[in-house]
Amino acid sequence: MKRLPAAAFALMPGSALACALPPSVILTLPTGHYITGAALTVALTATLGALTHRLPQLQAHLLHRGPDRWPLMLSSCLGFLAFAVLVGVGVFGANDPLHNLMTLVFWTGVWIALPFGSMVLGNLWRPVSPWTAPVRSLRTALGWQGSIGLSRLGHWPAALGMAGFSWFQIVSLAPDDPGHLARVALAYWAVILVLAVAEGEDWLEKGEFLTVFFAMISRIAPFWRERSGGQVATYAGWPGAQVMRMPPLDLSQMAFITLTLGALSFEGLAETFWWLGLIGENPLEFTGRSAVMGVNTAGLLAAWAVTALGLWGGLRLSRWLAGGGFDAGPVMLSFLAIAAGYHVAHFFVTLITTGQYTLWALNDPLFRGDEFLGLPPFFISFGFLTDPFFMRGVYAVQFAAILGAHLLAVVLTLKLAGPGLRARGHLPMTLLMTGYTIFGLWLMSTARGV
Numbered sequence: 001m002k003r004l005p006a007a008a009f010a011l012m013p014g015s016a017l018a019c020a021l022p023p024s025v026i027l028t029l030p031t032g033h034y035i036t037g038a039a040l041t042v043a044l045t046a047t048l049g050a051l052t053h054r055l056p057q058l059q060a061h062l063l064h065r066g067p068d069r070w071p072l073m074l075s076s077c078l079g080f081l082a083f084a085v086l087v088g089v090g091v092f093g094a095n096d097p098l099h100n101l102m103t104l105v106f107w108t109g110v111w112i113a114l115p116f117g118s119m120v121l122g123n124l125w126r127p128v129s130p131w132t133a134p135v136r137s138l139r140t141a142l143g144w145q146g147s148i149g150l151s152r153l154g155h156w157p158a159a160l161g162m163a164g165f166s167w168f169q170i171v172s173l174a175p176d177d178p179g180h181l182a183r184v185a186l187a188y189w190a191v192i193l194v195l196a197v198a199e200g201e202d203w204l205e206k207g208e209f210l211t212v213f214f215a216m217i218s219r220i221a222p223f224w225r226e227r228s229g230g231q232v233a234t235y236a237g238w239p240g241a242q243v244m245r246m247p248p249l250d251l252s253q254m255a256f257i258t259l260t261l262g263a264l265s266f267e268g269l270a271e272t273f274w275w276l277g278l279i280g281e282n283p284l285e286f287t288g289r290s291a292v293m294g295v296n297t298a299g300l301l302a303a304w305a306v307t308a309l310g311l312w313g314g315l316r317l318s319r320w321l322a323g324g325g326f327d328a329g330p331v332m333l334s335f336l337a338i339a340a341g342y343h344v345a346h347f348f349v350t351l352i353t354t355g356q357y358t359l360w361a362l363n364d365p366l367f368r369g370d371e372f373l374g375l376p377p378f379f380i381s382f383g384f385l386t387d388p389f390f391m392r393g394v395y396a397v398q399f400a401a402i403l404g405a406h407l408l409a410v411v412l413t414l415k416l417a418g419p420g421l422r423a424r425g426h427l428p429m430t431l432l433m434t435g436y437t438i439f440g441l442w443l444m445s446t447a448r449g450v
Helices: 022-028 031-052 072-092 101-121 132-142 156-170 178-199 201-207 209-220 251-269 273-278 289-322 328-363 388-416 423-445
Strands: 060-067 223-228 231-237
Touching: 031 388, 031 423, 072 101, 072 132, 072 178, 101 178, 101 209, 101 223, 101 328, 132 178, 132 201, 156 178, 156 201, 156 209, 156 251, 156 289, 178 201, 201 209, 209 251, 209 328, 251 289, 251 328, 251 423, 289 328, 289 423, 328 388, 328 423, 388 423
Parallel strands: none
Antiparallel strands: 060 231, 223 231
């Protein structure tokens, strides 16, 4: 038998580690080098900071102070009217989620674009909250200025709301169905309205999960405003300057952050080839959300449990090695940066893809050729997702968001852990931050099946 030339073997079929989806371009990048470099950067930053105690001063600088003339009632009324219109469009409009403003505005605008803006300019949700004006108006009309004691529950109602929302987003059958989303949103709005009218407008800042979520992630913004006694002050500072001015978190606030971090982690994990293979799903022939509701519910619960145990264990071990300090209330504030960074990394691709449909629908909501935003007719294209140059830029944004978030979290942890601690006490939290960095970047670079 003649020997085949070596080149012939190159033409024979064989297995390949590849992904046919558009983000597969990222799989061709040296992501292992990126992950290794990021992990070393986080570890070295934490080590040098703990040994030298030379950390940046995260100070706030007052830019302006003056009377608070913001028409909160007017902006909240507009927010409520916009919400009512979106609910109507969701129920009576097109069934296609990519042609219905309810789905597009909520998932792309409220859940992605508005948080991104809040991470730069401060809390953008508060002025447009659809509850503030209705609650204030109803309490005035009813002559009710009392409360029913809900405030004693702290942030637990918001934590429960975040848990339910995360399940709805990640696990439920049809979170993108316009009619279903509209009815769920209306039911939730009505429940919160009744509770806020009974307890008071200020309860929204503890009991409503979107209000709490925006208030927390906006704490890393370099620009923000603070209102008190009819005055408003505008500040600027390095990301994290607001965090250093916050009081320690209570147990319910820590639970809220833990739920947020766990949900973000599982939201990315549930789409990976690794997870789909683990639960027996062919990633290229996904059988549908209904087939994995049970296992994904268990996975989400497990993600919350692992996140909570990891954070608690790291803090306890650090406290033991340091001989004190590392109180959970102050140190958990540092994880606000990670929650914000992961939100950017996980949803950036959705923003630049589905965001096109959102702009198109806002520009021409009735599909008559209108140009309400002044935009000329344009084609929606996802072709850039197959462009290696563009996808390098996408991964660079995700890489910067995760690495930057962990570096900021490291600095905040070093500052919030307490003074005069043994340097070895920072080792567990350093390992936790480094491992979290590796996991986050792996999620952004691994193959996805759904």
